[in-house]
Amino acid sequence: MTSEATPYTDTKSGADTAGEGPSWGALVVVMVGTFMTVLDYFIANVAIPAIQSDLRASAAQAQLVIVGYGVAFTAGLITGGRIGDLFGRRRMFALGLLLFAVASAACGLAPNADLLVAARVVQGAAASLMVPQVLGIIGTVYTGPSRVAAFNVYGMVVGLAGVFGQLIGGVLITVDIGGLDWRSIFLINVPVSVVALLFVSRIPESKNADGTRLDLPGAVLVTTALALLVTALVEGREQGWPLWSWASLVVSVVLAALSARHLRKREREGRGPLISLELFRSRVFSVGLAATVTYFLAMGSFFFLLALYLQQGRGLSPLESGLLFLALGAGYFGASLMSGKLAERMGRRLVASGPLVLPAGYVLTGVAVTVNGTDGNVLWLVPSLLVAGMGMGMTTGPLTGLVLSGAAPEHAASSSGAVNTAQEGGAAIGVAVAGTVFFPALGGAALAADYPHAFTVSLIPLVVFCCAAAVMVRLIPALTAD
Known part of the structure; x- marks a missing residue:
């Protein structure tokens, strides 16, 4: 197990530093989380017609089921990564996995469209906390040829989750497990997440113990800029590029410039930028x-x-x-x-x-x-x-x-x-x-x-x-x- 007391002696597993090679159990656990989060980016597309029929969701609500997850996921990734550096990558991966399971259960049990949209946003936020830790864990646990192999596995899992998202969603809805219909695409995450949590201790803990605190102003600026950018691009195209979408793009550029200025100032002062x-x-x-x-x-x-x-x-x-x-x-x-x-x-x-x-x-x-x-x-x-x-x-x-x-x-x-x-x-x-x-x-x-x-x-x-x-x-x- 790795130490958390030093700035970076904690970045390899004990097995690796002992010359025995890293354990592949850690890779299996983080790949389970990766597969679920990427899969849920695509799988909900297949269920939209069934969701609209069952929950009487409007076209706008149906879009938000997709966009809400995507925006929360993308906008929170940089902040999620910094949180992992500061407070421990395994700890934040486990927390994100737990929140993802709870949010998935809420999606699967949602009695109406509004609660489903809210649960999808929470699910995306949980994914943004979990996913950055995956590459961070791979980069610190594995070295040399093992690291190359681990990154190749990561790439394979990301791609397969995207490619097969539509197929898996179609199969689950067609089979209609227990009469759950579209709800099964979310509820299936719960037992998978619980099993992964049982084995999360296989991941060596690591963090950047530099004594700095989380850059909250930077987190707000960067997250807001990304949220506006992604929302404008996704929803703007869907709605024919209305005025609000162009305004969001302009504001996102302004916030990006302010973010860069803030990060430079924070770094000059040695206060640990986002x-x-x-x-x-x-x-x-x-x-x-x-x-x-x-x-x-x-x-x-x-x-x-x-x-x-x-x-x-x-x-x-x-x-x-x-x-x-x-x-x-x-x-x-x-x-x-x-x-x-x-x-x-x-x-x-x-x-x-x-x-x-x-x-x-x-x-x-x-x-x-x-x-x-x-x-x-x-x-x-x-x-x-x-x-x-x-x-x-x-x-x-x-x-x-x-x-x-x-x-x-x-x-x-x-x-x-x-x-x-x-x-x-x-x-x-x-x-x-x-x-x-x-x-x-x-x-x-x-x-x-x-x-x-x-x-x-x-x-x-x-x-x-x-x-x-x-x-x-x-x-x-x-x-x-x-």
């Missing part, structure tokens, strides 16, 4: 973080576009379209399993290759959609989705590990919060960009025959984002002297 600006002085971290945002612009939005094409353009049910997502997941899973061995041979070239394989899959998918339209055999999409999944699997875990290698160990959870924010924020912005291209291309009539064209055109910015991410990653090897 996130240390030292992190961004490492060009490995800063350039890698920019590459992460750019990559997730292309990755997260593809799920959104593919689901629209399959369900609204082809008329597939959530379960049927979820089954087609298996091809994407198979490519992701296979590439993730291979990425550890490939990393030993290719090094950083692997991380740069992934964002180039991904657009190849996108282009092939676009060709398949154009040729087949809405009447051809949908199975022709399988080969291209396999290629796209391989590109995602080659990139997500290795890129995450590369970015965090540029962060000082004592800022493990804070840097993880920044990386998680880059991932979730990039995905949210990507959906907004994709929607801005997709819906005008679809036209006001929104005929099924128009979906192939709109889908294919919307892939163009995604391909550009992938190529830009590959260029950024290629810059990083020359920066490792930082």
Whole structure:
């Protein structure tokens, strides 16, 4: 077990420092938490029609079931990471897991739409406390090849949770366990969380014992700025970019500038800012973080576009379209399993290759959609989705590990919060960009025959984002002297 008395001698497990290698039990526990939080980002989409019918929810309330979780999750990640650095990453992971279980139970038992929305916001906040600790724990418990392997597992779990969210939701609702209908997608989190809590002691405790306090003004500024940004991008696109969405974007930029000024002042005074600006002085971290945002612009939005094409353009049910997502997941899973061995041979070239394989899959998918339209055999999409999944699997875990290698160990959870924010924020912005291209291309009539064209055109910015991410990653090897 690690010590909490020193600033950073506590960052490895006792087994690792003894030369026996780290325990993989810790990784299993934190991956359970990771899978649930990412899964709940996607799985609720499938249940919206059933929720509206059962709770008589309005369209606005239905949107808030999705957006409430996403905004609370994304906005709280940086603050959650700093809390873990100060008060203990295992302790905060366990607290977040407990709150997530309670909030999931509240979601599953909600008697009306308003209480469901409130419970989803709490669930997202709990996830924002739990998730940053995961990468922080991986970065402090594992070293060398073990750390590379752990980051690859993390990337695989994140991707599979996103890819299979729709399928798992469709299966749970179709099977209708105990007559619970949509409620089962939330209630299933409760026993899984309880089991994970029973084994949380397998995680070595670690924290940055520098004696500073939580930067509450910084937390308010950063969290508010992120909340306004994500809300404006997600809801603004959904509602046709009303005036309030543009005002929110402007205010978020102003708050971001005030946040940066506050953090610089706090750091000059040695009072422990919410996130240390030292992190961004490492060009490995800063350039890698920019590459992460750019990559997730292309990755997260593809799920959104593919689901629209399959369900609204082809008329597939959530379960049927979820089954087609298996091809994407198979490519992701296979590439993730291979990425550890490939990393030993290719090094950083692997991380740069992934964002180039991904657009190849996108282009092939676009060709398949154009040729087949809405009447051809949908199975022709399988080969291209396999290629796209391989590109995602080659990139997500290795890129995450590369970015965090540029962060000082004592800022493990804070840097993880920044990386998680880059991932979730990039995905949210990507959906907004994709929607801005997709819906005008679809036209006001929104005929099924128009979906192939709109889908294919919307892939163009995604391909550009992938190529830009590959260029950024290629810059990083020359920066490792930082």
